Each structure stands twice: as C-alpha cells, then as structure tokens.
Amino acid sequence: MSGLRILVPVKRVIDYAIKPRVNKAGTAVETNGVKHSMNPFDELSIEQAVRLREAKVPVEDILVFSAGPTKSQETIRTAMAMGADRGIHVVEEKIELEPLGVAKLLKQVVEKENRNLVILGKQSIDDDAGQTGQMLAGLLGWPQATQASKVTIEGEQCTVTREVDGGVETLKAKLPMIITTDLRLNEPRYASLPNIMKAKKKPLEKKTLADYDVDVSKRMKTVKVIEPPPRQGGGKVDDVDGMISKLKELGAI
Amino acid sequence: MTSTNLRYEVIRIYKQLLHLGRDYPLGYAYFRPRLHKAFSAKADLTDENEIRRGIEQAEFVKKEIEALYYLKRYRALRQRYDKTT
Numbered sequence: 225m226s227g228l229r230i231l232v233p234v235k236r237v238i239d240y241a242i243k244p245r246v247n248k249a250g251t252a253v254e255t256n257g258v259k260h261s262m263n264p265f266d267e268l269s270i271e272q273a274v275r276l277r278e279a280k281v282p283v284e285d286i287l288v289f290s291a292g293p294t295k296s297q298e299t300i301r302t303a304m305a306m307g308a309d310r311g312i313h314v315v316e317e318k319i320e321l322e323p324l325g326v327a328k329l330l331k332q333v334v335e336k337e338n339r340n341l342v343i344l345g346k347q348s349i350d351d352d353a354g355q356t357g358q359m360l361a362g363l364l365g366w367p368q369a370t371q372a373s374k375v376t377i378e379g380e381q382c383t384v385t386r387e388v389d390g391g392v393e394t395l396k397a398k399l400p401m402i403i404t405t406d407l408r409l410n411e412p413r414y415a416s417l418p419n420i421m422k423a424k425k426k427p428l429e430k431k432t433l434a435d436y437d438v439d440v441s442k443r444m445k446t447v448k449v450i451e452p453p454p455r456q457g458g459g460k461v462d463d464v465d466g467m468i469s470k471l472k473e474l475g476a477i
Numbered sequence: 478m479t480s481t482n483l484r485y486e487v488i489r490i491y492k493q494l495l496h497l498g499r500d501y502p503l504g505y506a507y508f509r510p511r512l513h514k515a516f517s518a519k520a521d522l523t524d525e526n527e528i529r530r531g532i533e534q535a536e537f538v539k540k541e542i543e544a545l546y547y548l549k550r551y552r553a554l555r556q557r558y559d560k561t562t
Contacts, residue, residue, distance in 0.1 A: 240553055241502075264554055349554075407554055414543040417496040 227284035228377065228399070230273045231339040232308060233330055234266040234290050236299040237350040244350075246449050253350070253449065262299045265345025267306070267412035268405040272375055273343055274307035275410060281377050285309045289333055291326060293317050297428065304423035305415035311428040312337075314436070323351075325440035327359035332436045334364060340400040341382075346371050357404035367397035371406040483528050490535040491516055497542050502549065 238244055239259040247254040270288070277283040288303040290296040291314035300311040312333065321329070334342060347354035361368035369375075369384035373392070376383045377399075384395045384403060415423075433440060461467045471477045491512070498508035519531050 240550060264550055349557075407551070407559055411547055411551075414497075414546060417493045 227282035228276065228341050229284045229337070229339045230276070230286045231330070231334060231337065231342045232266070232269050232273050232286060232288050232303065233326070233342070233344055233356070234270070234288055234299050234303050235263045235345070235348045235350075236260050236290065236292055236296045237263045237348050240264055240349055246451050250448055250450065251446055260295065260299075262302055263345050263348045263350075264412075265347060265349070265405055265407075266303075267345075268407070268409050269343040269345050269403075270303050270306050270308055271410045271412040272372075272403075272405060274413075276375070276377060277307070287312065287333075287337060287339070289330065290314070291316055291321055291329060291433075300428060301420065301423050302415045304426045304428075305419040306413055308426075310426055312431060313428060314431050314433060316433055319433075319440060319442070321440055322442060322444060323353045323355035324359055324443065325438065326356050327363055328438045329433075329436055329440070330356070330360050331363045332438060334360075341377075342366075342402045344402070344404045346404040346406055357402055361402040364400075364402070366400050366402050368402040368404070369395045369397065370404045372403050373406050373408045375403060375409070480525070483525065483532075486532055487516075487528070487535075490532055490539065494535065494539055494542075497539065497546075500546060501542075502545075 237260060238253070238255060239261045242259055244253045244258075246252075270286075273283070273286045277286070286308040288300050288308040288311040290300050290311070294315060294317070297313055300313055304311055314329065330342070333339070342357075342360065344357040344360070346357065357370060358368060360366075369382070369386065371386050372384045373387045374383075374385035380398045382397050382399060382401055382403070384397075386393050386395065387406065387408070459470075461470055468477070494512055495509065498512060499505050501508040519528075522528050522531060
C-alpha cells in the first residue's frame with residue numbers, strides 16, 4: 225500500500241486577537257499594518273497531518289499550499305515549522321481569491337502533486353465562508369468528512385467522528401478523501417524557534433496563477449461592509465419606583 | 478567544558494522564551510524586562526546542578542506559556558464559533 229500524500233491548504237488571515245476595523249471606504253476590513261497569522265482552523269489541519277505521521281500511519285509527505293500575497297510565505301513557513309515537509313506558494317497580490325477559485329486551484333494541485341488526502345480548515349476566520357472544502361470535494365468527486373473532531377486512518381479506511389446536534393456522528397470512507405477540521409480535533413503545537421529555523425531549509429516552490437489553468441475571476445461583489453452597532457450601555461435606577469417605571473416603559477410588566 | 482555547554486543551553490532557552498514573548502498578551506514590552514530580570518536574578522549561579530535546575534524551570538515556563546497561548550486562542554474561537562454547544 226502506498227502511503228498518505230497529504231495536502232494542507234493554509235490561509236493567512238488577520239490575527240484572531242485583533243479587533244477588525246472597516247476601512248474608510250466601507251468596502252472591506254482594513255488589512256494594512258494589521259498583525260496577520262495563520263488561520264487557526266488551518267493550524268488544526270496541519271497538526272492533524274503531523275499527528276497522523278506520529279501515530280505511525282504511513283505518511284509519504286505533507287504538502288502545504290497557500291495562495292495570496294508574498295507575505296503568505298511566512299504562513300507556509302510556520303506550517304513547515306509545525307511539521308509539514310514542503311510548500312507551494314501561488315503568489316497573487318491583487319485578486320482576493322474566492323472559495324470557488326481556491327477550490328479549482330486546489331483541484332489542480334491535487335492532480336499535479338498526486339495527493340490522496342486533503343485536510344482543510346472548516347472555515348477561515350476572515351471571510352467565514354466555510355465552502356472551500358466542500359467545493360473541492362465536489363470538483364474532485366471525492367468523499368468528504370466536514371468538521372471532524374476525530375480522525376483515524378487504517379490502511380485505505382478513514383474513520384472520522386464529527387460533533388452534531390445532540391451527539392456524535394461517525395463516518396467511514398475510503399481514500400482518497402477530503403477532511404475539514406473542527407475546533408476540538410486536536411491541540412496545535414507552537415512553532416518553536418528552533419523549528420522555525422529548520423523550516424527555512426525546507427523546499428518552498430513559488431508559482432503564479434499562470435502556472436495553473438484556472439478561472440479565478442470574481443463572482444461576488446462586496447456591496448458594503450459596516451461595523452456592528454456599538455452596544456447600548458445600561459442605566460442605573462435610583463429606587464424601586466424608578467425600576468418599576470423603567471420596566472413598564474420597556475413593557476416587561 | 479561543561480560550563481560553556483551549559484552557558485549555551487541557558488542562552489538558547491532565553492532566546493526561545495524571548496521569541497515566545499513576542500505574542501505575549503500583555504505585550505513584548507511587558508514580557509522582556511521581566512524575563513531579563515528572572516534570568517539575571519540567577520546569573521550568579523555557579524553550581525552545575527543548580528544551573529540545570531534553572532534551565533528545567535525555564536523549560537517549564539516555556540511549556541506554560543505555550544499552553545497559555547493555546548488556551549487563549551481556543552477560548553476565543555469557542556466563544557465565536559461554538560456558542561450553541
């Protein structure tokens with residue numbers, strides 16, 4: 225039996241701890257000069273790939289993929305510091321890729337690099353689309369297990385547990401397949417300084433969209449982005465009468 | 478001979494902690510002087526075993542900080558994406 229050839233796509237997003245601000249034009253979230261890091265759900269997928277290897281599942285190699293501005297390289301390096309073997313970076317500075325475009329791109333990567341398992345984050349914390357994994361499964365015609373909370377692989381057989389309303393659901397499928405990760409799948413390790421240094425020596429291929437035959441033109445138009453309304457502060461009442469009149473005002477009594 | 482090796486070990490863990498400190502919730506400016514103080518407080522140790530104990534303690538702190546980061550992120554994400562459960 226040949227080993228697992230895993231593809232883990234990652235996305236560089238605004239760090240989860242940063243409060244996003246809408247830009248002046250009201251068309252997007254301000255990304256200039258804001259701290260970025262790897263999408264937390266993608267960290268889960270890399271961790272899962274690395275854990276499969278550590279659990280003595282025959283893993284041939286773990287390939288990290290990212291498409292986006294030059295700085296996405298840092299994200300790929302972080303993934304390699306966590307244990308991925310090599311990376312592909314599709315440099316694209318201008319176009320903000322949409323889930324369908326990314327899925328089409330990934331399909332070609334899967335075919336060119338002869339992958340048999342793709343582990344994706346279930347969604348990115350910036351667009352929250354949560355579509356790429358499903359679209360990729362559809363394009364490839366592969367089985368998919370979304371929002372996995374446990375993954376075991378024995379030979380060709382994948383067993384994936386997912387958390388659903390009121391319990392858990394267990395799916396079984398044969399390779400090749402698509403898995404998207406949920407929050408409780410594992411605890412991603414920290415990319416330590418020595419490992420980041422080592423990751424600098426790992427191979428990273430630079431490509432452009434022209435290397436792939438895909439149509440990534442925009443299908444959606446962002447009409448307007450607005451911040452949620454600020455929270456209305458509470459008020460203090462002086463005495464019981466004041467409280468009762470306030471409650472009457474609100475129609476509570 | 479061993480003392481120079483230990484010296485490198487101490488510097489290595491110090492650098493690793495400094496790197497970790499970049500993401501510290503209260504800021505690097507809070508973290509760095511405190512880390513420096515903790516190390517300089519033990520700068521006069523000469524006994525090999527004591528230095529080793531110091532390094533162990535530093536390794537422990539490193540693990541604690543990594544766990545802190547993980548939990549902080551997990552809680553934030555859980556609050557944002559997992560409220561129903």
